[in-house]
Amino acid sequence: MNNKKNKFLFVNSSDFLLIRLIAFVGQGVTLGVSQYFFDVTHFVTYSSWTIALLLLLSVGLAYYLLNRGEKILSERQIFLFLCFDILQISLLIGLNGGYTNPFIFIILAPIAIAASYLTIERVLVILSLSLVCFALIFNFYIDLPLAVRPNININYSLAIMISLFISSIFLVFYLYYFSMNYKSTQTAYELASKQLQNERELLKVGGLAAAAVHELGTPLNTINLIVGDLDHDKDLKQKYGEDIETLKIELDRCKAILKELSTNPESKELSSEISNMSLDAYAQSLCDQFLGNYRSINLDYRSDERSKSINIQITPELNIAMNNIIKNAISFAYNDILVIAEATDKDYFIKIRDDGPGFDKKFIANFGKPFYSSRPEKGVNMGLGLFITKQMIENLNGEILVQNNNGAEVILTWRI
Numbered sequence: 001m002n003n004k005k006n007k008f009l010f011v012n013s014s015d016f017l018l019i020r021l022i023a024f025v026g027q028g029v030t031l032g033v034s035q036y037f038f039d040v041t042h043f044v045t046y047s048s049w050t051i052a053l054l055l056l057l058s059v060g061l062a063y064y065l066l067n068r069g070e071k072i073l074s075e076r077q078i079f080l081f082l083c084f085d086i087l088q089i090s091l092l093i094g095l096n097g098g099y100t101n102p103f104i105f106i107i108l109a110p111i112a113i114a115a116s117y118l119t120i121e122r123v124l125v126i127l128s129l130s131l132v133c134f135a136l137i138f139n140f141y142i143d144l145p146l147a148v149r150p151n152i153n154i155n156y157s158l159a160i161m162i163s164l165f166i167s168s169i170f171l172v173f174y175l176y177y178f179s180m181n182y183k184s185t186q187t188a189y190e191l192a193s194k195q196l197q198n199e200r201e202l203l204k205v206g207g208l209a210a211a212a213v214h215e216l217g218t219p220l221n222t223i224n225l226i227v228g229d230l231d232h233d234k235d236l237k238q239k240y241g242e243d244i245e246t247l248k249i250e251l252d253r254c255k256a257i258l259k260e261l262s263t264n265p266e267s268k269e270l271s272s273e274i275s276n277m278s279l280d281a282y283a284q285s286l287c288d289q290f291l292g293n294y295r296s297i298n299l300d301y302r303s304d305e306r307s308k309s310i311n312i313q314i315t316p317e318l319n320i321a322m323n324n325i326i327k328n329a330i331s332f333a334y335n336d337i338l339v340i341a342e343a344t345d346k347d348y349f350i351k352i353r354d355d356g357p358g359f360d361k362k363f364i365a366n367f368g369k370p371f372y373s374s375r376p377e378k379g380v381n382m383g384l385g386l387f388i389t390k391q392m393i394e395n396l397n398g399e400i401l402v403q404n405n406n407g408a409e410v411i412l413t414w415r416i
Contacts, residue, residue: 098141115175283341306343332356
């Protein structure tokens with residue numbers, strides 16, 4: 001999938017249409033009031049209304065796109081609309097006082113939208129177009145009516161334009177940086193949501209497999225008895241010996257398949273998407289799950305007596321959270337990872353401990369916040385995996401703590 005498409009925040013056509021309609025009404029009211037109270041030339045009046053009507057045409061275009069069924073505007077459409085907005089506002093400002101017009105800063109609005117929604121290449125085009133328009137407005141404009149024309153010296157005029165340049169550049173990089181963080185967080189949440197959905201689908205498949213084992217067991221036993229009777233009948237065996245032998249072979253295959261389904265940990269009988277298991281057994285199952293795939297790491301578990309009597313609910317959220325924590329430990333461990341199940345009178349715990357370098361102090365202090373990670377690489381995984389894991393554990397009424405204990409240690413706690 002194209003990476004740029006993943007980073008684009010979609011814009012609803014109806015919302016976009018409403019905003020542009022409000023902008024046209026605002027421009028119309030401003031022009032009407034200024035031309036009513038001040039002595040504005042006919043050229044400026046007619047030219048300003050002509051340019052304002054161009055915005056109304058863009059409203060009509062947005063309405064056409066909406067009626068055509070395009071409920072979501074593409075990034076290219078947003079880009080073209082914003083380029084038009086900058087040119088339209090610049091022309092309107094240039095006809096009405098240029099840089100001396102107090103509404104000149106309205107040009108920053110399309111820049112802010114571009115920085116929040118578009119890719120960096122298109123944002124830089126919008127920024128460059130805006131800076132060119134600022135330079136043209138500074139040099140070519142029609143003065144405001146004498147009654148409201150400010151007396152600004154050249155140095156102050158230059159300061160206004162420099163402030164517009166700096167404000168535009170700062171606004172672009174400030175908003176683009178924070179929008180990228182937001183988009184990265186959204187991407188991570190989408191991945192976690194997809195993983196959670198896959199986990200639930202696996203549980204459903206497991207439930208269906210368990211039901212199939214249960215339902216097919218009785219008819220297969222009946223068939224087995226009938227085949228046994230046929231096999232003991234000498235006349236039938238002599239006449240249909242090959243067919244009876246084939247039936248026995250196929251029956252044995254069916255039994256083997258059902259036995260495999262019944263012993264597969266993913267097909268344990270589930271009455272819903274939640275199953276129960278002892279804390280001790282769950283810790284052991286976590287180790288068994290990873291042992292086959294990571295033979296270079298010694299993965300073991302330890303439990304106390306109390307943990308064997310504590311039954312916990314195994315949900316997709318818990319499985320995903322535990323997988324994330326153990327995979328994180330595997331990526332840092334030198335040789336050993338220990339999963340510990342413990343319980344007291346009031347609480348029960350799952351601890352994941354590795355013999356790696358441990359967490360640094362900055363990570364521990366900011367644990368649970370997005371974009372804090374002990375990993376050197378940057379990207380979507382910048383602390384978002386453990387951030388989402390923490391949210392999942394808290395949604396399950398648990399608490400999560402990270403600390404150093406001859407390596408890294410993650411402690412999950414629930415009240416009994």
